[in-house]
Amino acid sequence: MSKHVHLAHKIKPFFNSSCTIFCSSFSSFRSRILRLNPFWIQLHYFIVLSVVGFLALKCSKPKTAPAFRPKDLDLFFTSVSATTVSSMATIEMEVFSNTQLVILTFLMFVGGEVFTSFLGLLFKASKSNIGEEDRVVSANPDSENSHTQIELGFYLNDPQILDENPNTSLESGIKSLGNVYLKHNSIRFLGHVVLCYLLIFHLGGSTLISLYILLVPSARQVLKQKGLQVQIFSVFTTVSTFTNCGFIPTNENMAVFNKNSGLLLLLIPLVLFGNTLYGPCLRLVIWVLEMVTKREEFGYLLKKYGELGYDHLLSSMNCLCLAATVFGFILVQFVLFCSLEWNSEALSGLNSYQKLVGSLFQVVNARHSGESVVDLSVISPAILVVFIVMM
DSSP states (O other), X not given: OHXXXXXXXXXXXXXXXXXXXXXXXXXXXXXXXXXXXXHHHHHHHHHHHHHHHHHHHHHSOOTTTXXXXXXXXXXXXXXXXXXXXXXXXXXXXXXXXXXXXXHHHHHHHHHSHHHHHHHHHHHHHHHTOOSGGGSOOOSOTTOHXXXXXXXHHHHHTOHXXXXXXXXXXXXXXXXXXXXXXXXXXXXXXXXXXXXXXHHHXXXXXXXXXXXXXXXXXXXXXXXXXXXXXXXXXXXXXXXXXXXXXXXXXXXXXXXXXXXXXXXXXXXXXXXXHTTTTHHHHHHHHXXXXXXXXXXXXXXXXXXXXXXXXOTTOOOHHHHHHHHHHHHHHHHXXXXXXXXXXXXXXXXXXXXXXXXXXXXXXXXXXXXXXXXXXSOGGGSOHHHHHHHHHHO
16 A cells, blocks of 8 residues: 555656646647637647648549549538538539538538637637636735735736726726636627527528428438438538528529428528628617616627627617618519519419529629529529629
């Protein structure tokens, strides 16, 4: 027993020193990362994702193997396109197997604007972190006043605070300290809101699409003919539509579902709330949370939105103007499209209700994800010009 105790006493200093070195190295590495320019971080982020996506697509077998295997350049192009949610492709989507569709879904999700902005919030929260590792802990834990004064002294020695107010007093210092904590907590709360926003729309959208396909035989028959699983199709389409990528795991895009008006109506909100209406919707969510919870952090987000550096958090006036612009452009396109294409070949074979929903879906996607229920080659030149202007 004494030998084990003696051995433990020898190992303990080595273990403690190793932990200290590791923590110090990690802290130094983390501080260097946080000092990097966000541009270079984003550039490396998308490059690494594109390369990893390409390798994953290359290692997995396509649906058409061994008769046809896409070239490496085409796979890399598809990986970059999915990561940057540009929806350009040199390969028909039905070439990809279910495993490859899952890989593309992941690339679209982590490359989407809302998710990358969420990562930006995490980066910002790390830079402004005033957690336990940065706090000055009082030597006397029983003295609350001593702890407050030491923390206050730490922040009063901050050159930024002193530059802003050279005559910083104890009272103004306490106020500055409170503002720092409030801003830090507000950024953390905003990150939670954005994460919940992502989860709700993706889980809700994929669930509703799955239910629709299971309940509507015509939609279910399309997936059966193309060998697509309902769950994979639902998640893939939800992520692609929300991120405004525009990939659909069918060669005809959404044209094969042009008579499934319910499915099109489910996708329209995802197109808008993942793109131009994200800012207004985010502010509305924060306003509702502030009304319900009465938390000071939500009020700070609504009033001090400009100080947080989160581009999607807008003022109420900007949100109203943006929403009015979005719906105004949609209305103009919808009227023009219905006027010129109602009896055209593009909408042939559809009843009046299907034409209305199909037209609405088409004009909404013209400015956003690029999904289509009609053959663009048969659309009149005037409508094509309208789409170009709106894009």
